[in-house]
Amino acid sequence: MSRLETALRASDGVRLVPYVMAGYPDPEGSARLALAYAAAGAAAVEVGVPFSDPLADGPVVQRAGQAALEGGMTLAGALRVAEYVASAVPVVLMTYVNPVLAYGPRRFAADAARAGIAGVIVPDLPVEEADPLAGWLRQAGLDTVFLVAPTSPDSRIASIAERSSGFVYCVTVRGVTGPRAELAPGLAELLHRVRRSTRLPIAAGFGISRPEHLVQLRGHADAAVVASALLERQHRGEDPTGLFDELVTACR
Amino acid sequence: MPIASSLPSRGRYGPYGGQYVPETVMAALEELEGAWDEAWADPRFQLELTAERHAFVGRPTPLYAAQRLSRHFGGATLHLKREDLCHTGAHKLNNALGQALIARRMGKGRIIAETGAGQHGVAAATVAARFGLECTVYMGSEDMRRQAINVRRMRMLGAEVREVNAGTATLKDATSEAIRDWVTNVGGTHYVIGSAVGPHPYPRIVRDLQRVIGDEAKEQYLAVEGRLPDVVVACVGGGSNAIGMFTAFLDDEQVRLVGVEAAGRGLESGLHAASLGAGRPGVLHGAHTYLLQDADGQILPTHSVSAGLDYPGVGPEHAWLRDAERAEYVSCTDAEAVAAFKLCTRLEGIIPALEPAHALHWAGVLAHELGPEGRILVCLSGRGDKDLDSVEAFEREHGG
Numbered sequence: 001m002s003r004l005e006t007a008l009r010a011s012d013g014v015r016l017v018p019y020v021m022a023g024y025p026d027p028e029g030s031a032r033l034a035l036a037y038a039a040a041g042a043a044a045v046e047v048g049v050p051f052s053d054p055l056a057d058g059p060v061v062q063r064a065g066q067a068a069l070e071g072g073m074t075l076a077g078a079l080r081v082a083e084y085v086a087s088a089v090p091v092v093l094m095t096y097v098n099p100v101l102a103y104g105p106r107r108f109a110a111d112a113a114r115a116g117i118a119g120v121i122v123p124d125l126p127v128e129e130a131d132p133l134a135g136w137l138r139q140a141g142l143d144t145v146f147l148v149a150p151t152s153p154d155s156r157i158a159s160i161a162e163r164s165s166g167f168v169y170c171v172t173v174r175g176v177t178g179p180r181a182e183l184a185p186g187l188a189e190l191l192h193r194v195r196r197s198t199r200l201p202i203a204a205g206f207g208i209s210r211p212e213h214l215v216q217l218r219g220h221a222d223a224a225v226v227a228s229a230l231l232e233r234q235h236r237g238e239d240p241t242g243l244f245d246e247l248v249t250a251c252r
Numbered sequence: 253m254p255i256a257s258s259l260p261s262r263g264r265y266g267p268y269g270g271q272y273v274p275e276t277v278m279a280a281l282e283e284l285e286g287a288w289d290e291a292w293a294d295p296r297f298q299l300e301l302t303a304e305r306h307a308f309v310g311r312p313t314p315l316y317a318a319q320r321l322s323r324h325f326g327g328a329t330l331h332l333k334r335e336d337l338c339h340t341g342a343h344k345l346n347n348a349l350g351q352a353l354i355a356r357r358m359g360k361g362r363i364i365a366e367t368g369a370g371q372h373g374v375a376a377a378t379v380a381a382r383f384g385l386e387c388t389v390y391m392g393s394e395d396m397r398r399q400a401i402n403v404r405r406m407r408m409l410g411a412e413v414r415e416v417n418a419g420t421a422t423l424k425d426a427t428s429e430a431i432r433d434w435v436t437n438v439g440g441t442h443y444v445i446g447s448a449v450g451p452h453p454y455p456r457i458v459r460d461l462q463r464v465i466g467d468e469a470k471e472q473y474l475a476v477e478g479r480l481p482d483v484v485v486a487c488v489g490g491g492s493n494a495i496g497m498f499t500a501f502l503d504d505e506q507v508r509l510v511g512v513e514a515a516g517r518g519l520e521s522g523l524h525a526a527s528l529g530a531g532r533p534g535v536l537h538g539a540h541t542y543l544l545q546d547a548d549g550q551i552l553p554t555h556s557v558s559a560g561l562d563y564p565g566v567g568p569e570h571a572w573l574r575d576a577e578r579a580e581y582v583s584c585t586d587a588e589a590v591a592a593f594k595l596c597t598r599l600e601g602i603i604p605a606l607e608p609a610h611a612l613h614w615a616g617v618l619a620h621e622l623g624p625e626g627r628i629l630v631c632l633s634g635r636g637d638k639d640l641d642s643v644e645a646f647e648r649e650h651g652g
Contacts, residue, residue, distance in 0.1 A: 052419065052550040053428050053536060056274040056435070062418060074548040097272055098535045102549025124272045124535070149276040151438060156278065174276060175436035 002143050003090045003118040004166030007043045008201035010222040014214050014251045015043035017092070017203060018244055019227035021064040022047050022081040023073025025234065030068075031084045033234075036241050038089035041248040044118070045085055046225055049078040049095035056123040058178030060228040063235060075099040075108070079115045086116035092145060092166070094121040100133060109136035119143030119166040127156075127163045134163065145169050148194050150184065161198035167223065170194050171206045179209035179229045183216055191220040211250030224251075263452025266575060268568035271451040273431070273538045280438045285453040287358050292460060297357070301350055308382065309345050311464065313337050315472035316632075320599040325616045327624030331481070332602070332632040333469040335493065340374050342605065342634030343465060343493045348375035348444055350461035352383050355442035362386040362441045366430040368395055368423030368489070369560035369607065370402025371634055372446030377411035387411040390430045392421040395559045398642055420553045423489075423563045427537050447490025448567035451538030455495075455567050462496025465631060470500040473629060483508040483618050486631040487610040488581065489525065489561035491570045493633035498579060508580065510618065511570060512610045514556035515583035523555035527566045528574050528581040536564065541571040557586035557646055558606035558639070584610040590646050592616065593636060605634035606642060 008015050018037040020030045034045045050065035050073050057065070075095060082091045093112060100108050100122070112120065119142055125133065127146055134144045143166025148157050151174060161168055170191060173184045184207070194202050204217055205225030217224055226247060233240035263269050271281060291297040305311040313334045322330040335343035348365075355363050363385050367373030373389040380387030389406055393415045396403050406413050419425040427449075434443040448458040466484075473481060484501055486494035488511040501507045516524035524530065531542040536551055544552045544564040556562040573579040584592075593609035595616075596602055604612060608631060615630045622628070636643075 053424065055428055055431050055537075056276075058432070066419075069550060076548075096535075098543075098545065098551075099549035101534050102545065102547065123274055124538075126271060126273065126275055126278050128278075129270055129272055147275045149274070149278075151276050151279045153279060156275075160275070171274075171276060174438060176432050 002166050004044060004092060004143050005201060007090045008167045008203060008223040010201070014217050014221060015223035016041065016248060016251055017044045017046055017223055017225045018042050018230055019046040019048055019225060021061070021068050021231065022049055022078035023068030023071050024064045025067070026071055027073065027077060027081055031081045033240070034085040035088050037244055038085070040241060040244055042089055043223060044090040044092055046092050046094050046121070046227070047078060047082045047085060049075050049093065049099055051096040051099060054096060056176055058176040058228065060179070060231050060235065061177050064231045075103050079111055082117050083115035090118040091116070092119045092121055093117050094123065097122050097125050105133045106136045109140040109142060113140040113142055117142060119145050121145045121147070121169060123147060127160055130163060147171050150174050150186065150190055154193060157194055158197045161194065161200065164198070164200060167201040167203050168194055168198050169225070170202050170204050170221065172204050173207045175206070177206050177228050179232060180207035183207070183213050188220050211246050214247060214250040265569045265572035268539065268541050268571040269452055269455060270540050271538060272535045272540065273451045274435055276435045277438055281451055281453065283358065287354060288453055288457055291354055291357055297353065301353060304349055305464065309339050309349060310337060312468045315469060315476065318600050321596060324595065324599055325619035328619035328622050328626035328628055330615055330619065331473065331629045333465060333497065333629065335465060335631060335633045336602065336604065336635035340371070340378050341637065342371040342375070343462065343496060344372040344375040344446060345378065346464055346496070347446065347458050347461045347492060348372065348379045351442065351444040351457070352379035352385060355385060355444070356383055358442065360440055360442040362437070363444045364388045364390070364430050364433050364441055365444045365446055366390045366423065366426040367446060368426070368562055369558065369605070370395065370399040370406070370638060371560060373411070373413070374402050374405050376444050377406040377409035380411060381409045388433065389413050390416050390426040390433070392416045392423060392426050394421040395423065395426070399559055399638055402638055422554070423559070424551065431537065447492040448495045448569060449490040449537060449539060449565055455539065455569055458492050459495045459499060459569065462492050463499040465493065465496040466498060466500030469497065469629060477627065480504055480507050481627040481629040482622060483510055484629045485510045485512065485611045485614050485618065487512045487561060487607045487633060488528070488566060488570060489514070489563045489607065490565070491567035493631050495567060495569055497631040498573070502578065509573070509578065510614060511579055511581045512614045513581060513583040514558060514561035514610060515585045516555040518585055519583060524583070525554040525556045525562050525564065526583045527564055528570060529583045533571065539568045541568040542566050557589060557642060558610065560605070560607040561610065582614060584613045586646065587650065588613045590643055593639070593643060602632070603636040604632055605636045606639045608633045
């Protein structure tokens with residue numbers, strides 16, 4: 001069983017996976033924040049790699065990515081941030097595919113493994129386009145986490161679940177990342193459809209921002225990814241660990 | 253093996269193309285592919301498309317012998333395919349029309365589009381009005397400034413124009429924002445992509461709808477000249493008018509195909525939009541193709557005096573035609589394009605858009621290369637009323 005699978009499997013409650021943007025506000029700051037999340041109860045940390053054209057992200061993540069790029073963050077730099085964090089908590093790296101292609105997929109897989117990263121999420125890489133990157137990641141002993149969306153028919157859910165390792169990432173909304181007031185209607189049914197296709201843990205993500213969301217996810221998802229709600233606090237110059245503590249409490 | 257028949261059937265042009273998009277839209281791409289295949293094979297759809305092309309777009313567009321330009325360039329025979337005479341003033345309507353018909357066929361009541369020069373946005377707003385569809389157009393704030401007339405046209409036609417301030421506030425960012433809208437509203441919305449770019453099946457749909465340009469031009473050329481041209485020239489941003497023009501000639505191996513990218517202030521300046529001339533393969537907006545990007549895979553800002561060519565990527569089929577050496581891709585600077593714009597205007601009484609002015613510059617270069625026996629066919633993809641401010645501003649800045 002992989003590190004991510006072990007870390008995210010919840011017999012009760014919901015495991016939390018907070019997101020940090022590598023290089024936001026700066027490389028040290030993003031690493032320190034990830035370690036603070038780990039100390040406060042994160043099951044794993046998602047480390048984001050900034051990209052100039054993030055198609056799956058709303059304004060909050062876009063702004064953090066833009067700032068990180070202006071600060072000089074690169075995929076190589078994000079691997080260094082992740083390496084620092086990986087000593088304390090399992091790290092899943094989230095990157096769009098083009099920085100990986102520029103870095104070289106094979107070299108990326110080897111360097112990510114060397115950095116102690118547990119798995120990789122590529123939001124613009126559907127299962128049809130997964131190879132050759134997924135092959136290199138597998139050879140290097142890393143998990144490849146694919147995403148399921150509310151628009152995915154059962155046949156696609158089955159092939160996504162089959163190709164995923166570590167966990168299955170279930171996008172809760174039709175839309176891009178960003179905090180929402182309420183969870184999408186029909187989410188429990190979607191999570192149930194995914195559950196029928198896989199024995200892997202299921203992480204829900206996109207729009208999850210409030211303690212009551214986590215209470216509602218209990219019994220349906222193993223884990224929840226929280227990104228924009230935390231980054232929004234950072235944008236306002238606030239310490240996001242206060243919100244994170246509230247979310248952790250709601251998970252129990 | 254003839255180039256056209258060796259194209260892979262499912263979304264790949266050699267190593268290029270593909271579907272690099274968020275999972276949320278994968279089901280919609282599959283639905284679109286199925287609906288398109290079915291519609292394209294349906295004689296009633298073809299009949300409706302033909303009737304609309306005739307009465308609404310104004311097809312067939314004329315083939316025009318540009319005799320004074322021809323003399324100026326040293327005597328080579330020069331013909332212009334007059335896409336500037338399409339309703340709304342550019343070839344963009346060929347694509348928007350067909351995509352509005354498929355949106356209606358799929359029962360989608362809303363279309364969205366991205367636009368750079370505004371010509372595709374105007375075309376989308378026009379067909380939305382024609383067929384009673386709701387329409388939202390994404391446009392970079394920089395482009396809204398330099399193409400203000402087209403913004404007013406879109407709004408007059410009833411479309412909502414949403415300003416995009418992210419990134420470089422040009423076509424690239426408008427495209428990203430349109431894709432985000434589609435990811436959010438995919439159920440009832442059809443994304444009318446404006447060029448031969450994006451994830452499969454878009455490059456193929458746009459080629460299917462734009463190939464009417466080359467099909468007509470080839471027939472017209474044979475009718476008046478009794479033979480094929482030596483060279484076919486078209487400008488390339490995303491590459492929709494070029495692929496529309498080239499497709500009919502792909503299997504005529506004696507016909508040179510020349511695509512002209514925007515060299516902006518010169519390739520060595522870094523301020524240009526020549527993705528085939530100066531880029532490397534990568535993934536942007538759902539397709540694997542040539543891109544202008546830095547060493548870390550971040551997409552670079554681009555520059556062209558022509559908003560419609562100001563894009564860091566290019567259609568995947570062009571990427572493959574380049575590698576396969578079936579088409580040549582060259583580039584033309586802002587200054588050369590503005591000079592060709594003025595030349596065509598003063599010698600032919602035709603104000604070309606700045607985009608095809610890039611192709612006209614190369615028609616001149618090729619005319620000198622081929623001599624008086626040469627035969628050149630240029631796609632005049634749109635008219636230049638929208639560009640008067642840009643040309644005047646360029647001349648003020650550069651003392652023209």
